[in-house]
Amino acid sequence: MPLALFVGRDFRLGFNGKGCCMSVDTATVARIASLARIKVSEGELEAMVPELNGILNWVEQLGEVNVEGVEPMTAVIPNTLRLRADVVNADPLTGGGIRDAVLANAPAAEHGFFGVPKVIE
Amino acid sequence: MTGLTDLGLIAIRDGVAKGEFTAVEVAQAFNAAVAEAQEALNAFIVTTPEAALAAAEKVDATRAAGKELGKLAGVPIGMKDLFATKGVQTSAASKILEGFKPQYESTVSQKLWDAGAGMLGKLNLDQFAMGSSNESSAFGPAISPWRRKGDTAALTPGGSSGGSSAAVAARLCPAATGTDTGGSIRQPAAFTGISGIKPTYGRCSRWGIVAFASSLDQAGPMAHDVADCALMLEAMAGFDPKDATSLDMPVPDWSALLNADLKGKKVGIPREYRIEGLNADVAKAWDDGIAWLKDAGAEVVDISLPHSKYALATYYIIAPAEASSNLARYDGVRYGLRDLPDGANLQDMYAATRAAGFGAEVKRRILIGTYVLSAGFYDAYYTQAQKVRTLISRDFEEAFKQCDVILAPTAPTPAFALGEKSNPLDLYLGDVFSVPASLAGLPAMSVPAGLSSDGLPLGLQIIGRPFDEQGVLNAGLAIEQRAQFSAKPEKWW
Numbered sequence: 001m002p003l004a005l006f007v008g009r010d011f012r013l014g015f016n017g018k019g020c021c022m023s024v025d026t027a028t029v030a031r032i033a034s035l036a037r038i039k040v041s042e043g044e045l046e047a048m049v050p051e052l053n054g055i056l057n058w059v060e061q062l063g064e065v066n067v068e069g070v071e072p073m074t075a076v077i078p079n080t081l082r083l084r085a086d087v088v089n090a091d092p093l094t095g096g097g098i099r100d101a102v103l104a105n106a107p108a109a110e111h112g113f114f115g116v117p118k119v120i121e
Numbered sequence: 122m123t124g125l126t127d128l129g130l131i132a133i134r135d136g137v138a139k140g141e142f143t144a145v146e147v148a149q150a151f152n153a154a155v156a157e158a159q160e161a162l163n164a165f166i167v168t169t170p171e172a173a174l175a176a177a178e179k180v181d182a183t184r185a186a187g188k189e190l191g192k193l194a195g196v197p198i199g200m201k202d203l204f205a206t207k208g209v210q211t212s213a214a215s216k217i218l219e220g221f222k223p224q225y226e227s228t229v230s231q232k233l234w235d236a237g238a239g240m241l242g243k244l245n246l247d248q249f250a251m252g253s254s255n256e257s258s259a260f261g262p263a264i265s266p267w268r269r270k271g272d273t274a275a276l277t278p279g280g281s282s283g284g285s286s287a288a289v290a291a292r293l294c295p296a297a298t299g300t301d302t303g304g305s306i307r308q309p310a311a312f313t314g315i316s317g318i319k320p321t322y323g324r325c326s327r328w329g330i331v332a333f334a335s336s337l338d339q340a341g342p343m344a345h346d347v348a349d350c351a352l353m354l355e356a357m358a359g360f361d362p363k364d365a366t367s368l369d370m371p372v373p374d375w376s377a378l379l380n381a382d383l384k385g386k387k388v389g390i391p392r393e394y395r396i397e398g399l400n401a402d403v404a405k406a407w408d409d410g411i412a413w414l415k416d417a418g419a420e421v422v423d424i425s426l427p428h429s430k431y432a433l434a435t436y437y438i439i440a441p442a443e444a445s446s447n448l449a450r451y452d453g454v455r456y457g458l459r460d461l462p463d464g465a466n467l468q469d470m471y472a473a474t475r476a477a478g479f480g481a482e483v484k485r486r487i488l489i490g491t492y493v494l495s496a497g498f499y500d501a502y503y504t505q506a507q508k509v510r511t512l513i514s515r516d517f518e519e520a521f522k523q524c525d526v527i528l529a530p531t532a533p534t535p536a537f538a539l540g541e542k543s544n545p546l547d548l549y550l551g552d553v554f555s556v557p558a559s560l561a562g563l564p565a566m567s568v569p570a571g572l573s574s575d576g577l578p579l580g581l582q583i584i585g586r587p588f589d590e591q592g593v594l595n596a597g598l599a600i601e602q603r604a605q606f607s608a609k610p611e612k613w614w
Contacts, residue, residue, distance in 0.1 A: 024492070032488050035495065037452075037472045038487065039469075040476065040484075048488065055485075056489070056492070059437055059506075062431055062434050062509055065431055065509050067509065070511050072507030075336075075366075076322050091362065094363055105455070105456035106455055107456075107459035119466070
């Protein structure tokens with residue numbers, strides 16, 4: 001579980017304590033939107049609640065599948081994880097020393113860095 | 122003489138090699154077709170006529186110098202706007218990436234340029250490839266060149282690779298790239314009367330393709346016919362150390378080995394796909410396909426894929442979950458849009474940027490994905506879906522003990538009108554036949570089978586074993602030779 005995201009607060013969303021699941025309400029959708037860092041207006045929230053509930057109610061059919069002893073899929077086609085050679089710039093396309101290219105599309109690049117709003121008061 | 126824009130990929134490649142016409146003449150003809158159709162069909166987000174010409178000039182010079190020509194020498198193609206193209210806007214059809222000019226080239230597009238292809242432009246798609254109708258594009262939907270008999274209503278070219286399908290069907294390019302996450306190559310191909318193949322997961326490098334759902338995303342070609350798809354896939358596929366899921370296997374000579382003789386082959390017909398109320402035209406096309414494959418020498422066997430009915434719900438948990446993670450990168454800091462309201466702090470900037478930049482369907486999927494991955498729900502939704510995915514994959518493994526390929530419709534209906542499906546769930550249900558093969562990572566292709574009673578194209582889908590693109594292409598060719606599909610949209614644009 002991605003616990004780190006929720007440290008210090010009860011983020012059990014709409015959990016009803018009886019296993020999966022219940023429908024989401026406006027407050028829950030607002031909380032999900034906040035976790036996803038998407039600003040939504042009151043009007044948008046109202047519209048999203050029935051849409052998301054429609055989708056969530058539909059996917060809940062998976063609960064009826066017997067998955068006892070079944071491992072969750074981790075790789076659709078068996079593959080082995082490779083290690084690349086431990087050298088600098090093994091592939092120049094993914095190597096270093098390309099600061100200007102990295103910054104070329106930044107909305108606000110300053111002094112060779114990404115510019116962001118002040119984060120320290 | 123047939124116009125140059127009526128020619129397919131291999132015909133163009135061969136014509137250039139023999140000197141029947143020059144690559145520049147070909148590029149000029151397609152550049153003109155693209156420009157003429159752009160307003161009506163909106164197939165491209167960016168056109169790059171100069172890039173197409175430059176690539177063609179290089180091919181003509183190579184030929185003049187007597188040097189060896191590449192596999193796709195002189196063929197101008199359309200590039201789905203999900204592939205990073207150096208110096209050319211790559212938007213994923215989203216406002217959040219408008220103006221983004223990659224500083225590097227995707228592996229697949231680079232391979233195509235290395236093979237001698239040129240770029241006509243960047244093709245329209247559903248925003249971040251999320252959609253089945255092209256209507257989620259921030260640049261307006263691509264429009265199908267096809268219309269229903271006696272009707273001028275604008276139809277969807279399918280999605281997400283709808284710009285690709287519209288452009289190939291309208292003969293604005295002989296071939297185009299597509300990507301397929303839950304059917305995004307096969308369904309648009311079926312809707313527009315062209316061929317398209319999604320190879321085994323890992324055949325084509327995902328490096329430089331804007332990520333949607335990484336365990337499902339796979340690139341593939343869309344073209345006039347099976348042979349053109351086979352050749353183009355050879356140029357696109359191959360091991361890439363920059364993609365951790367890339368298959369380290371040799372790329373077979375699929376086009377040279379094409380063989381429509383299916384003697385000794387078994388074709389499985391999944392009984393669960395005979396859904397209640399299946400469109401009559403689609404059901405007939407399927408029956409025709411069965412008869413054609415028998416005629417090609419194959420034995421037809423009844424098979425069962427018992428977890429098929431759960432594939433869509435599984436997909437609509439896994440894909441949004443992966444999307445919510447992948448799309449976290451769009452934060453207004455490193456590239457693309459930034460919305461910085463007065464007095465906003467960093468967190469406000471993230472939220473404002475993502476609100477302004479993402480379209481409604483993208484937001485919907487990010488929220489669903491965030492929800493199913495959240496504490497208290499992760500196991501109930503995500504882990505459960507991954508377990509069902511294992512069962513769906515096992516269904517195919519069992520089925521392939523009894524058959525070599527599977528035949529099914531590509532989509533449950535022909536193309537629908539833009540605006541006809543306003544409820545997101547209605548749109549999701551259209552992926553019912555394409556999603557299972559995606560969840561199992563299997564090669565699958567769509568080939569044209571005939572026309573509906575409304576005069577719209579219908580596609581048949583062939584699904585193969587992992588790594589058996591050849592078997593899929595061969596069965597596709599057997600259908601193509603018997604379907605004799607020669608219908609083309611009447612030009613109205």
